[in-house]
Amino acid sequence: MKDTAICQSYLQFLGHISHVLDGGFSEGGDELRKHSWLRLPVGSKLSAIAGPKGAKVWMKTGHLPHAKPPKV
Numbered sequence: 001m002k003d004t005a006i007c008q009s010y011l012q013f014l015g016h017i018s019h020v021l022d023g024g025f026s027e028g029g030d031e032l033r034k035h036s037w038l039r040l041p042v043g044s045k046l047s048a049i050a051g052p053k054g055a056k057v058w059m060k061t062g063h064l065p066h067a068k069p070p071k072v
Contacts, residue, residue, distance in 0.1 A: 015042040015061070022056040025049060 017039045024033040027048040032038055040046060048055075 015044070016040055016046070017060045019058045020055060021058055023053045024051040025055040025057070026051070
């Protein structure tokens, strides 16, 4: 694999949100570019590969198990 790999192995998070700050990456057949975001629910596995210009990504993990929907 090339140096552009963000995540070589499949990682399992407690749910996470990613926001692409610069560059881009592909995950699960989707191409995410600058200003794109990705939400993976609890138990999902991430397999991301950085694009040719690399990727600068902000990630927040572990907060989704505690999130509750608003009361309607």
